[in-house]
Amino acid sequence: MIPARAQIPDAPEPGNYVVVDVAQFSTTVPELFANGAEYVHITEERGDEPAFKKANPRAKIGGASGPDYRGEPGYDFFNSPSYVQSVDVAGRPTAMTSTNGGNAVTDLRLAGGDDVTVYVGGLSNGVALAEHLRAQDAPTYFVAAGSNGKPSPEDVAGALYIARHCHGDPPSDEERAVYREMVEFSKGAKYERKPQIKRTDLYEYALAFDSRDIVPRLDGQKLYDVSGDS
Template sequence: MDEATSARRSSENLLDERLIERCEAIPERPEPGQYVVIDTMHFSNTVIELLAKGAAHIHITDERGNEFSYRERYPDAVLGGGSTDEYEPADGYDFFNSPSYVQRLDVDGSPVSMTSSNGGRAVACLRARAGDDVDVFVGSTMNAAALGEYLRGQDGQVHLVSSGSKGEVAVEDHIGATLVSRYLDGVPVSETELDLFRRQLETAKGHDYTETHDLRRRDVREYAMNVNSRDVLPKLVGDSLVDVSVAPDEAAAEEQAAD
């Protein structure tokens, strides 16, 4: 990055140039660069927590149900799927998209296979459409600072995919994208702004969302609202996400994804 570009980025936020507002808006032919998939509630935070707990890698399926064929190849795989009305994993699955639920799992050293209707779909879409000149990451409010600072040292344009929900924009994903963009540009985020973002996150899915179940209350308050609580950097290598904060070079990342 040249000095002029660095100086410009230190004084302005380039979010509008980077933002893809919904996963449905991902280009048919993504231009080269770094793509960050943001699905704050709850795919991104579930991915972050699984890797923080030591998962070897997280295989992203093209569609829900393919996780079982993955387990046929990797019998020790931990599978993520849908949830029941009682917030338990659907039949045959070990967990669902919930960063607080996965705290119950022992995934240290194990492969994981999962997807989601928005964030997981966005990762799979980019994997299918992008060439070798595209890198895919997963971000959220939880790792915004670590990811923004990491991407500042990478080459190429950054694109922030705010995954959305059922084809609509999602406030919580836009907040995650805003934070990643600000840290990428080196534009400080004040405590007043962070407090505002946290209040918006608490009600992003409806004023009574955190009252639907204790698990969802924890998902929002202890994870989504816990801004910059993780340094995990999920990056897509092949079909799987690995944490490049612990496998920073490409060879190590490929080995981790293949384990």
């Protein structure tokens, strides 16, 4: 496991890399696909999304959360698994990045080139992703995206959860409860002081273990759902 985005090596070993950013990127991406998005283009910089939409007029683009988590002008959504439920992405391209998970995807793409295959995983799609990875020959590495260059408990919990399933040793109910507590204790108290959408994102989406059979895999700058290829 790579315990934070800041520790991604300059020359990653060849293999499969799973970016885990439980709150929010790794939970928002599966929701976009569950709602029918054609793909999720990961921009290199926040602010590149309007240019992508100009080139792809049907696209829906994500930006910053804006004041009181209502989004920002010129964007269709932001990095929130509950907010994207109200956005019509069916059959459309989408584009976004995020400070931790989205940028970790870009870091791996730029550093690893063709030797690295990047996936996005969290608690909501952990089993589906693990089943896909177990069918692959390449070694698997987990990037717990973290925050501000430091590890985050919720991302470590998400990475461990997927890894246990990858190794054919799924966690017991008691162990699942521990992973849940790691996420709740890491984020819950902080989110109590924020608008309701943050608690909805956490408790109804990020902690919805195995609610999605989505396997996001990067091809160029675009994530596609390859669950049908498993």
